[in-house]
Amino acid sequence: MDYKLAVRDNHTADTIINIAGKAGITRIGKGYCTIIAGPCAVESREKYLEIALKVKNMGAHILRGGAFKPRTSPYSFAGLGVEGLKILEEARDITGLPVVTELMDIRDLEQVYRYSDIIQIGSRNMQNFSLLREMGRVDKPIMVKRGLSATIEEWLLAAEYVLCEGNKEVILCERGIRTFEVMTRNTVDIAAVALLKDLSHLPVIVDPSHATGQRNLVKPVAMAALAAGADGLMIEVHQNPEEALSDGPQSLTPDLFRQVVKEARDLAALNKQIFQ
Amino acid sequence: MDYKLAVRDNHTADTIINIAGKAGITRIGKGYCTIIAGPCAVESREKYLEIALKVKNMGAHILRGGAFKPRTSPYSFAGLGVEGLKILEEARDITGLPVVTELMDIRDLEQVYRYSDIIQIGSRNMQNFSLLREMGRVDKPIMVKRGLSATIEEWLLAAEYVLCEGNKEVILCERGIRTFEVMTRNTVDIAAVALLKDLSHLPVIVDPSHATGQRNLVKPVAMAALAAGADGLMIEVHQNPEEALSDGPQSLTPDLFRQVVKEARDLAALNKQIFQ
Amino acid sequence: MDYKLAVRDNHTADTIINIAGKAGITRIGKGYCTIIAGPCAVESREKYLEIALKVKNMGAHILRGGAFKPRTSPYSFAGLGVEGLKILEEARDITGLPVVTELMDIRDLEQVYRYSDIIQIGSRNMQNFSLLREMGRVDKPIMVKRGLSATIEEWLLAAEYVLCEGNKEVILCERGIRTFEVMTRNTVDIAAVALLKDLSHLPVIVDPSHATGQRNLVKPVAMAALAAGADGLMIEVHQNPEEALSDGPQSLTPDLFRQVVKEARDLAALNKQIFQ
């Protein structure tokens, strides 16, 4: 296969990504258990700042929140755009935590770059090769989510697109693949996590929210991810999931999130991971 | 579901797309059998002009050829870029046939628009929503290829992104979906063709080359597509498939293409389609 | 791969199966277009004899009807059992047509053997290896339906189980595979038909009823199957599909079946197949 930089062959040391924030340095990679949390989309300034503080106080290390949202239908809520980015910046200032948000359109790069600490390339853009190449020229970490039906090989080659342009800070995020099963939104490929930690030096995190689509499955799948060797989790949390503008059924309440963090902490200890 | 414009509910008449070229008007849609042919990628001026004339003389109605190629690996041949577009323009002049080529990056829109008659959105960009929206503001037909694991619903909603911005000329192209089967490159979803002709007013064509990945399967799958109700075919043809820079194993030789056209003509007659 | 008998390597001539019935010999294999028709299940003597005569008069060559039905739920109608077999026998006498019916349980072999001309092994038993081996010791043709997620290789090896025990009369029946698509019941793998006609000498028929699960898709998919090279079709027909005890939504009315036969006849003529 055509990997050069994404695999261990020429890069035996694990890639550890350091993100400097007001609250200190946050690390992602082998040996650390890193929790990314927040709502699917930034819906309003008040709501976002409230949930950002909550998840911070419960133990989250990085904030998530979409300003540009990829939606299957052109008639669905597609995010607040730049206004949403500015809210993320304010949350970053207040909490001291770094933020990750999705870039969908290369024309928004300057703005997304300015307001975020990690740039997310979503599943639907995992083979948007010109976007990937551009990410290779940016000096911020890039989180590449697995495509809806991307093979592990294709996913690593998507990372390779970024790496080969010079950006060494790529994070892989498993978020479930598309199968025939209909009782869950996607099928989380837990073996891929273990396989990638073996084959690649890159950090691997798991998004149990999109992977399952069901609130009650988020905690067990999150624990499975850590037990399989994941370096962290990305979890959707909303004050009031019933009122969420997107992904309500899979969003945790703050109380459920607190339990996930507690159990993740215990499992990280068993795994000898540092829970920052 | 969230369709408004892509389905028959509010648009009972079949959409027929007329493309004016030097050789007259080429039509795509219900009642016509339209053949798009050419190599996967434009590889050189000489080779492209030669094959363009050949497929024209054998009965092709539209030329295909990639100038910007989406490649799984960053190290593969990715097309000649603008130089390739200029070769397409020359072929268009010489043959009098319209051309279709893929747009991958929104920043290339002006160039691709200038040199092509139909703009193709490839499988990997079927949910590149900002690209789709931009296509809705263009006054040329857009061919939306089905995503590698896109449901029929998602595919129609991708068309809806284009339609809802004002461009009414969308062509759907089935090119096979990803399944567990490994003896073919993809699994062509023949029932989707029939279902779409029933549900939607848009033209539907089938790409048996990408769908099967095997030269010897192109003709039978092409005939199956027409028998199922497809409005046309898009077929890869190369002077010397063994030397093709991409997709050699699925490219037809000119001789095989001639046979496909002959049988397509017979089947179109049985289906009472006009073979232009 | 482990094929010896199912592929052309050692058996270049196409296998043609001859089934003697009161109305003469019915042939299945290369060069013939054979139509198998009837309801999903034998529901009652009166209804079965009525529909059997209808489909015969409309051009069917072989009757189908389930006496033992594999049902996902233990609480669904599972067929009339031996009583159903006797009704099939009566229909065979009255129409002069051969019958095909499914064997699910090896303990029913004697009865199913006695009352049927072709024994069907259903999708769910495609890897019931002891049942397959037993079919190899029977002197009647065996129709092996493709498993719900069987690869082409596994399907050919299922045929090999029958062939290697000595029974040379195996018919392959494509009935759709399981994919992520939800708008059709299964995804018919049309390229598999062409690939098998190339790779194997065995007859290949297609069941567009189970493959699509939708009445309005049966005709276009049936035509696609013949265009791709299938040697015949197996189609569910019911006097009153709304009242069918199983598979109503995909069963054709007699009027729709008549149209399928008419178009199949035209396509067979184009393909130079004998429509018996």
Add this chain to the structure above:
Amino acid sequence: MDYKLAVRDNHTADTIINIAGKAGITRIGKGYCTIIAGPCAVESREKYLEIALKVKNMGAHILRGGAFKPRTSPYSFAGLGVEGLKILEEARDITGLPVVTELMDIRDLEQVYRYSDIIQIGSRNMQNFSLLREMGRVDKPIMVKRGLSATIEEWLLAAEYVLCEGNKEVILCERGIRTFEVMTRNTVDIAAVALLKDLSHLPVIVDPSHATGQRNLVKPVAMAALAAGADGLMIEVHQNPEEALSDGPQSLTPDLFRQVVKEARDLAALNKQIFQ
């Protein structure tokens, strides 16, 4: 859906299965972590007794070993048959541990019943409905492995076939499903484990050996299974995997198995499961 007995609606208490053996009672179900281990197939008396004692000494609670093996090709090693069953019995006597083995053919029921403590219905027979019904009339626990592409609903209905005939002792075993991914043998559906523990009262175990097909993935996937809530594991262990007659690449060496047991013990403690 058509569940009555497999789900919690009418059966709120978790089903705990007690298997009496010479070494005492082994329990499977909520609150217990149960390890089933042994080679894929019983290959010879000497080798089986040796590995049986090894896995027992390392902490296994139940022995596995196939006497009747379902093989994709009719030309592969298919097990020792009744001779294999007798070796299992001897291993049971020597170790005091219960044994589980697969029943493929209803005609072998008497023998398999006689020599085993748990009867396994394999993936390929998950919808062999007459076999399932017969299992409902047996007074031993039945382990129903998930079909290669069975939905969770179909799997529960397979259990329902056993339960509705009167046998209340059904164990569900997740062993991976078929997807497009080719770097692992199957894709283990870890969310299904959590979902089933929520929806059903039946014990759920995971087979990380078949699920991954790769030795180095067995431990992380086994730990993921326990973290997701599985009640146990079924693991292939072989003295010398390179020489195994089947499933060598996924079989653990005894040393690797020892590590799995050690980590499973730690994780069971964290989960407050009894490791017997």
